[in-house]
Amino acid sequence: MQTLQFLDQEQVRRLPSTSAASRASALLTIDLDAIAENYRFLQEQARSAICAAVVKADAYGLGAGEIAPALIRAGCQHFFVAHLEEGIALRRILGAGAAIAVLHGPLAGTEADFIIHDLVPVLNSLDQISRWAATAMPGGTRLPAILQVDTGMARFGLSEADVDVLIDNHQQLDALDLRLVMSHLACADEPDHPANAMQLALFQQMGRLLPCRRMSLAASSGIFLGPEYHFKLVRPGAALYGIAPQADRPNPMRPVVRLQGKVVQVRDVPANTPVGYGHTARTTSPSRLATVAVGYADGFVRSLSGRGGAWFNGSHLPILGRVSMDSIILDATALPAGSLLPGALVDLIDPGQDLDALARKAGTIGYELLTSLGSRYHRQYIHS
Missing domain, CATH: 3.20.20.10 (Alanine racemase)
Incomplete structure (x- = not known):
């Protein structure tokens, strides 16, 4: 199959390449220092035992x-x-x-x-x-x-x-x-x-x-x-x-993961616009919608449809309609015009909405969400 048939090989070689993080539709950041600190904390809690x-x-x-x-x-x-x-x-x-x-x-x-x-x-x-x-x-x-x-x-x-x-x-x-x-x-x-x-x-x-x-x-x-x-x-x-060991008590563990999804499209729509598969949601007023490239194929489970959301610069953006295989639609109406553009990252799991909080919205547990995170994320490990 021919590609870029209007460019010769020398022109193709001169085309700028991008990093894996730039190409990715979502970023999963894993804090190895936090895991090490959690291990040491647990060892201290059970100091007379091997951890x-x-x-x-x-x-x-x-x-x-x-x-x-x-x-x-x-x-x-x-x-x-x-x-x-x-x-x-x-x-x-x-x-x-x-x-x-x-x-x-x-x-x-x-x-x-x-x-x-x-x-x-x-x-x-x-x-x-x-x-x-x-x-x-x-x-x-x-x-x-x-x-x-x-x-x-x-x-x-x-x-x-x-x-x-x-x-x-x-x-x-x-x-x-x-x-x-x-x-x-x-x-x-x-x-x-x-x-x-x-x-x-x-x-x-x-x-x-x-x-x-x-x-x-x-x-x-x-x-x-x-x-x-x-x-x-x-x-x-x-x-x-980072999962809370006791659900009804404050979580003593350091958060380990941060999941960010990339915005691929932003659009303004009128009131009463049906949104997503099955038209399970409609806008109640003129709205700004942002489509993010994360879906249930990435472990962002379908039960978050109409329940979950994302965060951008401190503002909560609710999910409208159903979670699709590869995408979700966020209501970004509350944000100033032009502040959320294609290519921007929104937070799906972070200290403001940790794994356990997201799991509760999904009607499941943090274990299931964590082990379901897909292979399409660009993973970056941070440590000192």
């Missing part, structure tokens, strides 16, 4: 390749991912030394991959334990492992009955270099929920039956329930990335 870091889902969508090394520089040496492939990728990023645990444990036939890449499986069932122990026995060596027990989520981990079966199976237990016994709280973001105390008591009871005194119960929110929930290791994830 690990959960970097699953590509560090909650923000890029494990940049974030995991920043956490290493902040002092972190223990990492958790969800899937085996995430563990293999993280090992390539971090090299030897750091401990990497895989929360979902080994699928049948993948046991050798854990050994090759120096990954510690979280064993969640008697079947996983049996297969991991069988991998260890022929060589007569004990393989590192973490055991997860279910204390009240009915999701991952051994039941009380499973623990009874396991402690009677000395051969399998002897094949494990048991590094940690862990469980997960279901309601830690609600400090007064009775499930927290019930899970704590059951975890202590189950832990006493197993031959490992190193235990872990608290993730991000659990750290703020108090020292009795800290044990020997805490596993923050979302709080590292």
Whole structure:
């Protein structure tokens, strides 16, 4: 296919090129210093425990390749991912030394991959334990492992009955270099929920039956329930990335992300103009509309239709109509004429409208928005 057919190659070579940030329709800025500060703050809250870091889902969508090394520089040496492939990728990023645990444990036939890449499986069932122990026995060596027990989520981990079966199976237990016994709280973001105390008591009871005194119960929110929930290791994830660990209390974490969308068109329209798909909105008076190149394909979810908004120079610009795949329409009528032009950046996530506030408008949680941020943003990492 011919392009620029009226220009010769020399003329094409002389055309000015632009930066990736200039070409991008939106900018996602990720503050690595804020992540490091959040890590150190969480370590201070659980000062008697090791503070690990959960970097699953590509560090909650923000890029494990940049974030995991920043956490290493902040002092972190223990990492958790969800899937085996995430563990293999993280090992390539971090090299030897750091401990990497895989929360979902080994699928049948993948046991050798854990050994090759120096990954510690979280064993969640008697079947996983049996297969991991069988991998260890022929060589007569004990393989590192973490055991997860279910204390009240009915999701991952051994039941009380499973623990009874396991402690009677000395051969399998002897094949494990048991590094940690862990469980997960279901309601830690609600400090007064009775499930927290019930899970704590059951975890202590189950832990006493197993031959490992190193235990872990608290993730991000659990750290703020108090020292009795800290044990020997805490596993923050979302709080590292700025999400509030307890929804009904002030957020102690530093914001990590700023999302800015670029205006691609500004137009003046009369009253009673239908806006967007389905004509779900109409202007009530002569209005100025700004179309911004961010949509649900970028993780700016459709449920923000008619609810969310953006900020420009301190002014709130509501979304009119539906969020499209690639764009939103903002009501910019309140701004002085000529102050918002194509190419300008509006703030979609920033300290004035943080991730949790935007998630509430969308009827979801900050975790979902954060991990949904798309690949079309130009990402810039800032650090001192």
